[in-house]
Amino acid sequence: MAKSRTNHPDWSIFVPVLPEKGPRPQALYAEIRRLIEEGRLPPGSKLPTTRDLAARFSLARGAAVVAYEMLVADGFAEARVGAGTYVARVVPTVGGLVVRERKRPPEPQGPLPGALGCSTADETTIRTFRTLLNRHLTQPSARHYHYGQPAGGEDLRIEIAAYLRSARGVRCEADQVIVTSGTQQALDLVIRSLLSPGDAVWIEDPCYPMARAAFSAAGMRLAAVPVDGEGLDVAAGERLSPDARAVYVTPSHQFPLGVTLTMSRRMALIDWARRNEAFVIEDDYDSEFRFSGPPLTSLQGIDGDGRVIYIGTFSKTLMPGFRIGYLVVPRALVGRVLEVRQLTDRFPSTLFESALAEFLRDGHFASHVKRARRRVRAARDALVEVISGAGVSVGVPDQGLHLVAEVPPEGSDVEHVTRAAEVGFGLRALSTMYHGDETRQGLVIGFSGFPADVLASAAGRWAASLARR
Incomplete structure (x- = not known):
């Protein structure tokens, strides 16, 4: 008797595309699930054997077995004793939604030098x-x-x-x-x-x-x-x-x-x-x-x-x-x-x-506080030197992690915050922190969380932008 085919007759056009890297069972599961959700593998259709899958994609057979077990567990496939694995008769369809590999998101961009609320790495x-x-x-x-x-x-x-x-x-x-x-x-x-x-x-x-x-x-x-x-x-x-x-x-x-x-x-x-x-x-x-x-x-x-x-x-x-x-x-x-x-x-x-x-x-x-205090003080001094050199009036605080500078001419403190961000320098507008009727213009600048040279460089770019106006 002729040996019966175990593959879906049109399986060749539904070949999953696996990513180059990453766990193989999860990648195979995600791609087959995508084909099922898109309706490209109809409900009730037979899936290839794990042996065929492993050979086709150069995988360990165990990886294919695990992928099928995950599909069955999530209700996308049915395992029939002695007959093989089939697409479940009732599955959700998402009309073209592609199930993609889960990737690690990129590292979030950190705050700009001068921003408040940053601690010093040690x-x-x-x-x-x-x-x-x-x-x-x-x-x-x-x-x-x-x-x-x-x-x-x-x-x-x-x-x-x-x-x-x-x-x-x-x-x-x-x-x-x-x-x-x-x-x-x-x-x-x-x-x-x-x-x-x-x-x-x-x-x-x-x-x-x-x-x-x-x-x-x-x-x-x-x-x-x-x-x-x-x-x-x-x-x-x-x-x-x-x-x-x-x-x-x-x-x-x-x-x-x-x-x-x-x-x-x-x-x-x-x-x-x-x-x-x-x-x-x-x-x-x-x-x-x-x-x-x-x-x-x-x-x-x-x-x-x-x-x-x-x-x-x-x-x-x-x-x-x-x-x-x-x-x-x-x-x-x-x-x-x-x-x-x-x-x-x-x-x-x-x-x-x-x-x-x-x-x-x-x-x-x-010991940590002593080291952090030295670094923060050096950053404070470098920041004050650059800002003062640009003609901006600034107080030198005896304590804390931020200082307040006067607002340069031509613009409010809110406007200067926006301009400073454009050159990579983080400022806060003092006027926005008032609650009563009277407010004061000023720029609140942090000097913790960044090396002295990085902070001075950012302040220098801001100072240069002021000189160009």
Whole structure:
């Protein structure tokens, strides 16, 4: 008897085109599925044997077997005992949609030199973290296999509390620390735990835009309190909104103006909070980067009445990609904040927590900050030299990761931002960060996250573009 054909009679015109690289089973599966979805392999038609496929495409037979198993599992094919594999009788059709190989997307383009929110890369730190993470992956703790504590692991909270006591004068113990995924989550937790829609809140004017957005989205009544050379004007805040329930402040290095809240203003702010039973939300986002003089004491450290809630982050010192920050709250408020935390984000990453706890405990963090501070200072000095040489007035900050420059002639700060981007220099318009009626023109420029020569080169292109106008 003549041997029956196992191939579809018109299979030759449906030959899949496999990519040169990549896993063979997945590539074969994707191409046959494409032919089925386009209707070029009709429902119920017989597919070639795995042996024929393997020979035709110079594949291991196992790769063809796996591809067919995937088609069957996804409902695109049917395996009939003793008869072979057939296109399923009912399959989705997508009218010409091509099922293509999944490719890795290109690396996203990074921010322009001068942009805000960039941390400084450090090879020593990356190497150390790689060692720590590998250790916890090769010898994983049992804590990684069950749900953790909403406050975060005790080992990391102990190290954070110890660091804040010595470096920032924060008065706290581990049970007051709540690990977060950054400043924004910390703010959200505070707002939803302690405030209600319609409550009045003071914000600095100008203010960190994402903080302002968080309060606005929660329905707070915002009072834009002006900032002068001494920081937040407490007396003005009392005139604008005496019944405020909270104030958001960046006292060590005001964002974006860069001024420091004076001691007299600090005491006035804490006194106001005590008298009105209000909360002071202290965002201490970049205090590690002080270039002259001793670190400034936190507001929380001089508060004796439990009115200050302290927010910090490792995004500026290490990298935003770690997504680790922290809250320090008075003990009376810990339970309320944790109730909200576990409803939305049950616990932080235990793997990163364990590695970071060791990083802090073994002194790596202190060494990293010293190296990062040197690099950031060099970048600041290079940036100031270029900008000043172009005739643009700029202040040299003693702390932080950004500076404010005056706006050159011929254009607003918003227009200069657009022009600078055209030559590869990242700026932010100061005027857009105001919330009240009065605004000021200025250019906010970051000097972290880029080598000094790269930052100076970008600033030089911008300076040259100014000279051509």
